[in-house]
Amino acid sequence: MNSPPTFNLLHEPWIPVRPLNGGAVREVGLRELLLHARTYSRIDDPSPKETPPDALAPLTRRPAEYGGGWTSRPR
Numbered sequence: 001m002n003s004p005p006t007f008n009l010l011h012e013p014w015i016p017v018r019p020l021n022g023g024a025v026r027e028v029g030l031r032e033l034l035l036h037a038r039t040y041s042r043i044d045d046p047s048p049k050e051t052p053p054d055a056l057a058p059l060t061r062r063p064a065e066y067g068g069g070w071t072s073r074p075r
Contacts, residue, residue: 018044 013027017040025044033040
């Protein structure tokens with residue numbers, strides 16, 4: 001039985017970034033993007049229909065903005 005294909009968004013490269021040093025655009029995973037954000041000048045998505053802020057917006061929004069709410073921590 002074949003297992004379904006998987007793709008780890010944290011570790012697999014999928015976000016195109018442009019380095020500060022002017023190097024070539026390369027793809028990084030979400031973890032590397034966040035850990036090394038200071039070394040990139042921008043997220044460089046060639047698609048004219050999607051801007052990088054649109055692609056990463058869900059990561060920057062609070063749950064309340066999507067109709068949910070922050071859950072309180074157990075005491």
